[in-house]
Amino acid sequence: MRIRPVGTNALLLDCDGPDQVEAWRAELWRRRAAGELTAVEIVPAARTVLLDGVPDQARAATLVAGWTPRPADAAAPVDEVEVPVGYDGADLPAVAGHWGVDVPEVVARLTGTEFRVAFCGFAPGFAYLTGLPAEWAVPRLPTPRPRVPAGSVALAGPYAGIYPGASPGGWLLVGRTDLTLFDVRADPPARLTPGTRVRLAAG
Structure with a gap:
């Protein structure tokens, strides 16, 4: 360091x-x-x-x-959040192709991974989640979508992430959640903060 x-x-x-x-x-x-x-x-x-x-x-x-x-x-986690995800994303077949498995195995891998918020950026409340093995990294789309719906669960490079609001985006979409991730009236406004443990549960 x-x-x-x-x-x-x-x-x-x-x-x-x-x-x-x-x-x-x-x-x-x-x-x-x-x-x-x-x-x-x-x-x-x-x-x-x-x-x-x-x-x-x-x-x-x-x-x-x-x-x-x-x-x-060894560090104590700040919090642990279970995010209910409907795994119906448009890019699930593409992720399965990159990983050399079928779609149910992609879902099993994601639900079985303990993620951790590494840092936040890109948009208010957007958390970059680590936890996937390096060999599971996937490329971004060659052309970003002009609008990704709020709550979309996605993968890019070695990260998973959840779009807190509708925005353009080039990550691969694997599912969606109804959990509110950013609320200016909340304290803190972002539901997922650095250090938080996250489970992307099927639900």
Whole structure:
């Protein structure tokens, strides 16, 4: 892991991969809750963690450099959410073709996987879910759909995701859920936050 300054009040942690990102995300959230770290935002991404709003950049860098996070699998989950999914997506046959299995096996693999929210992006409440083996990665559509319905459950690269609202999108659609994933009146507004464990249950 490498620590780099960003501007005058932020740090960027360059990590080796998603497991290290999650380990540092959990460690930094824990340290902040315990009062050992001051940061306005701690934002994980695919291979980085941003600490924004640190009052003393040099001191924060020294503190972080002296900490050793627990492995991602040993960190306590923030929450666990079961998402009921109707597996009737238009791209299920395409996913089955990429995986070399039939459609029922695709559904069995997805329902049997424990996913974890790695980070959020693209749209408010859109969570990038990790947990699929690297060999199950699938390509995006060559041309994105102009409108993907809210609640669509989809795959792209090594990630699964659920569209919280209708939007354009190029991910492969495998199903749909009626669960509300983003509500500005809720606290927090996003139902799926980094660290959350997720089950894409058939229902």
